[in-house]
Amino acid sequence: MTALTFTLKDVPRQRVDCSALTPTRLAGRAPADISAIELPCGNRKPRVGELFDLHGEDTSNLVFRNACDRLDRIGEGMFDGAIQVQGDAGAYLGLGMRGGRISVSGSCGAFAAAEMRRGLVHVFGNAGDFLGAALPGDRQGMRGGMVIVGGNAGDRCGDQLRRGAILIEGNAGDYCASRMIAGTIAVLGVLGTYPGFAMRRGTLLLTSLPVSLPANFGDCGTHDLLFLKLLVKSWKSLDSQFAHLEPSTRVRRFLGDVSCDGKGEMLFWA
Amino acid sequence: MNINGVHIDDTFAEAFGMKATRVLVTAQNLKWAYHAANAATGFATSVIACGCEAGVERKLEPTESPDGRPGASMLFFAMSSKELAKQLERRIGQCVLTAPTSAAFAGIDGGEPIPLGKNLRFFGDGFQLSKLIGGKRYWRVPVMDGEFLVQETTGMVKAVGGGNFLILADSRPQALAACEAAIEAMRQLPNVIMPFPGGVVRSGSKVGSKYQALMASTNDAFCPTIRGITKSELAPGIESVMEIVIDGLTDADIRGAMRAGIAAACTLGAANGIRRISAGNYGGKLGQFHFQLREIMG
Numbered sequence: 001m002t003a004l005t006f007t008l009k010d011v012p013r014q015r016v017d018c019s020a021l022t023p024t025r026l027a028g029r030a031p032a033d034i035s036a037i038e039l040p041c042g043n044r045k046p047r048v049g050e051l052f053d054l055h056g057e058d059t060s061n062l063v064f065r066n067a068c069d070r071l072d073r074i075g076e077g078m079f080d081g082a083i084q085v086q087g088d089a090g091a092y093l094g095l096g097m098r099g100g101r102i103s104v105s106g107s108c109g110a111f112a113a114a115e116m117r118r119g120l121v122h123v124f125g126n127a128g129d130f131l132g133a134a135l136p137g138d139r140q141g142m143r144g145g146m147v148i149v150g151g152n153a154g155d156r157c158g159d160q161l162r163r164g165a166i167l168i169e170g171n172a173g174d175y176c177a178s179r180m181i182a183g184t185i186a187v188l189g190v191l192g193t194y195p196g197f198a199m200r201r202g203t204l205l206l207t208s209l210p211v212s213l214p215a216n217f218g219d220c221g222t223h224d225l226l227f228l229k230l231l232v233k234s235w236k237s238l239d240s241q242f243a244h245l246e247p248s249t250r251v252r253r254f255l256g257d258v259s260c261d262g263k264g265e266m267l268f269w270a
Numbered sequence: 271m272n273i274n275g276v277h278i279d280d281t282f283a284e285a286f287g288m289k290a291t292r293v294l295v296t297a298q299n300l301k302w303a304y305h306a307a308n309a310a311t312g313f314a315t316s317v318i319a320c321g322c323e324a325g326v327e328r329k330l331e332p333t334e335s336p337d338g339r340p341g342a343s344m345l346f347f348a349m350s351s352k353e354l355a356k357q358l359e360r361r362i363g364q365c366v367l368t369a370p371t372s373a374a375f376a377g378i379d380g381g382e383p384i385p386l387g388k389n390l391r392f393f394g395d396g397f398q399l400s401k402l403i404g405g406k407r408y409w410r411v412p413v414m415d416g417e418f419l420v421q422e423t424t425g426m427v428k429a430v431g432g433g434n435f436l437i438l439a440d441s442r443p444q445a446l447a448a449c450e451a452a453i454e455a456m457r458q459l460p461n462v463i464m465p466f467p468g469g470v471v472r473s474g475s476k477v478g479s480k481y482q483a484l485m486a487s488t489n490d491a492f493c494p495t496i497r498g499i500t501k502s503e504l505a506p507g508i509e510s511v512m513e514i515v516i517d518g519l520t521d522a523d524i525r526g527a528m529r530a531g532i533a534a535a536c537t538l539g540a541a542n543g544i545r546r547i548s549a550g551n552y553g554g555k556l557g558q559f560h561f562q563l564r565e566i567m568g
């Protein structure tokens with residue numbers, strides 16, 4: 001069976017909610033049924049067939065072609081299967097995802113992988129603000145799974161991150177790991193200002209010291225931390241620069257944010 | 271049955287169902303891994319009074335260990351899940367957590383999970399951190415030499431304890447030499463430990479005693495110095511008997527170890543004073559597993 005492919009006919013004037021198009025929700029449905037699904041778009045509800053050309057029949061393997069940043073909520077709440085986005089994705093990519101894999105060849109908007117629980121989101125371009133964060137008003141961000149960003153991530157990356165890993169090959173914006181509860185964020189590039197703001201626990205792993213470190217993180221010195229060997233080893237199978245990291249255990253460690261009695265750690269490879 | 275002049279008795283070893291787990295300990299070098307492993311598996315010869323039976327299964331090369339450091343694989347056996355969990359927590363807490371540079375990992379991924387570092391983490395007094403790596407949870411406990419890394423749980427499986435055989439020889443040095451040869455051969459095999467000192471028991475026991483407080487006492491039928499006044503199993507000329515007890519993850523593992531051990535002992539043969547191979551049992555009424563010597567060596 002060939003992958004069920006949605007080829008975008010034209011860039012929509014308004015944002016389209018694509019949350020109905022996941023392998024879980026399309027399982028067992030015929031192409032004609034799928035074409036008739038209404039997708040919220042502004043104050044209208046165009047049918048899938050009006051927006052996309054469809055071909056293929058494998059609902060466990062979806063492809064969005066000619067995708068653009070107005071396609072929101074791709075892969076929201078999906079449990080299994082795979083979604084491949086050729087182009088950009090809009091906001092809320094993989095929101096609350098519970099399994100499966102999403103790959104985006106371009107960039108994605110804000111709140112990608114927000115409140116995700118399991119699975120893999122791989123964005124080859126840049127990711128917007130609030131990557132892996134909690135939705136406004138919610139208490140916990142991403143709670144499992146893994147996000148890989150080939151480019152840069154926006155501000156507030158990993159805000160209230162609870163579990164799981166966010167790997168950023170480029171730079172991360174301001175307030176990276178803000179209010180982080182647990183989990184791991186690794187950044188190969190540089191950070192914006194105020195990293196680890198109100199961080200409670202978890203690990204922010206960096207390759208170099210930022211220009212300015214928050215005053216409320218205590219310098220604990222340079223150490224050999226064995227868990228890093230296991231962590232880096234677990235990335236070896238990834239299609240990412242992280243797979244080629246040397247498994248060095250020697251890091252400089254800062255703990256904070258002491259302003260909220262936090263014991264989060266920022267580690268810098270020495 | 272006779273192998274190289276050594277008579278194999280038509281009898282069986284009687285063994286029991288137990289609960290077991292494997293823990294991998296690593297350290298900066300093999301010396302410190304063994305310090306930790308030997309301490310953790312110390313005083314664990316018999317469930318009669320030690321709570322569990324434990325031993326070092328084998329050395330781990332850096333390429334085999336989870337963290338790429340040298341280490342040792344330990345097996346622990348107990349009569350119940352509860353007792354195994356209790357013994358594991360005490361032994362890892364007092365002997366591995368305390369050993370410089372050490373780390374402890376699960377050696378069995380399947381089975382029922384039992385706490386390894388799950389409760390030991392509280393030693394960190396709130397400074398401990400957990401890390402979920404590859405679906406497995408680890409605890410990082412701050413200690414004075416850095417960090418103690420320990421996996422949260424290890425797998426517990428059903429196992430077999432109490433496989434055994436006896437080596438009867440003309441003299442004590444000859445019995446010991448045969449035992450050493452047997453242990454050397456058995457230690458090459460996975461999934462088994464011989465929990466007694468050096469793998470050998472010189473004080474095999476029988477169930478019960480004339481003293482009501484004791485649940486086990488000397489196996490007088492195989493004690494050469496009192497053979498004139500007991501219902502002895504020993505023929506004249508046999509001056510020494512030693513036993514090898516085996517715990518294994520499966521009955522097939524015990525069978526394999528018994529075969530290797532008996533074969534190695536018999537290699538020395540009658541020419542070196544080895545006369546008989548026998549086994550300890552309780553009439554077949556207590557243990558679920560019976561290991562017939564002749565069937566194993568057949």
